[in-house]
Amino acid sequence: MIRFKNVNKIYPPNVVGIRNVSLHIKPGEFVSIVGQSGQGKSTLAKMLFCEERPTSGEVIIGGWDITRIREHDVPLLRRQIGVVFQDFKLLPQKTVFENVAFALEVAGEPIKRIRQVVPQVLRIVNLGEKIDRYPHQLSGGEQQRVVIARSLVHRPKILVADEPTGNLDSVNTHEIMELLKKINEFGTTVVLVTHNRDVVNTLHKRVITLEGGQVVADVERGKYRL
């Protein structure tokens, strides 16, 4: 599903993003990538949805070699990968429904399908009742659930969550993590990037630890050790 082979990312002039990273994530896995700030977690996550390209090495995602991917194939790759960010990235002037529908609109999906899929996905994230609300009328946890719903509308094979609980309190954090686990149970590979110790420790899933841009630990059913 996801394979990194001797991947390096150097930002000009000579700043190391990640160094010599090799890893393999199987379909349906739930993997946490942990590390302190500036250790390369986000760089690695950005490579998963082609926001960053490696300086050297090979990155294979769902059959796509992103080191050699053509520009017009990038959108097709991104439709197979859901992305959730700490800062939500919702459009404030659009309702919950419109924000989620936006992902399908830009992909050219017909209105009929949008009207069918969006309410379904919003029900999965428990926002079926708040379909007409605007982002500012929602709590942080609810906003993050809208983002998760938006990332799910394409039925992605991979969900990349980059610090999804960074702006949330413990109750909302718990809700979001339960949601991510549920999505993983449906078969979606989840890559969680976080430095939240409690979240990682309660998951009991695979943990990859980054330090200085390198993988220093990769443990099945691991814990946050830094």
Added chain:
Amino acid sequence: MFVSILRITKFAGQNFWRNFWLSLITISMLVLTLLTINVLLVLNLVTDKAIEYVEQRIEVSVYFNAGVEQEKVTNTAGYLRDLPQVRDVETITAAEAYDRFQVRHAGDTAILTSLEEIGDNPFGPTLVVKAFSANDFPFILSALDNPQFRDAIRDKDFSSYEEVISRIRYTTDRIRLFGLGLSVIFLLIAMLIVFNTVRMGIFTHREEIGIMKLVGASNWFVRAPFLLEVIGYSLLSTVIMAALMYPTIAFMETRFDSYFDGQATHLLQYFEMNGWMIFGAQFLAVALISMIATGFAMRKYLKV
């Protein structure tokens, strides 16, 4: 595909309204550019009409020696009529020339007394030759240098009209050059404004564009609204220009017609007959140049 086009149109419309004042400035600048181009076009038409008007009045008077045989005059007139460059030849006999002189100087007793003192008719016959074009006169004049007629001809009168035409041409050429320079300057300013408008559009929509890219919008889906927006600007500015041109031309036409002694300039008719082509070509040209400016702006500021 149809759905995508509709959505792109919607996004282009949003770009327009969210930067309404900037859009207005862009359209105004494009209208100004088109205005200079159309003023040049009208100037061209009016100049042609002015030259045609003057040319129609150009005539060469061929004065024969007094006492020349009428047959010679008739032969010369026939020879000139056979030339393809000649539109009309009018013959004025010596007696008619004498009468016309008397009429022309009816108030000048000194001249009339002098004429009486001469006794005989001092005037020879005259041919008044009109050509199809002012450019034909040098040929006609050289044709009269034929030895068959040369000795019978006292004088030929033409030069002053030539100067009028060359003056008209000189003045209009200079105005045209100035107008062309002005059009190029306006066009460059318009392109800079289009560039800036698109840049502002990209800035205003940066959040939306970021999300579009994140959720898998294709490159053309992200770029197309900006291109469509400038096509909209071009279309609107051309329509505004056309809407301004027709009443202006209709108003100006009556003034031009009276200036040319009631001769119709047919300016409005020209625009009515060629309007689609004129404004269609202007729309295509403005749209193309605006799209090139948009392309530069997107290449610089829209990393898809």
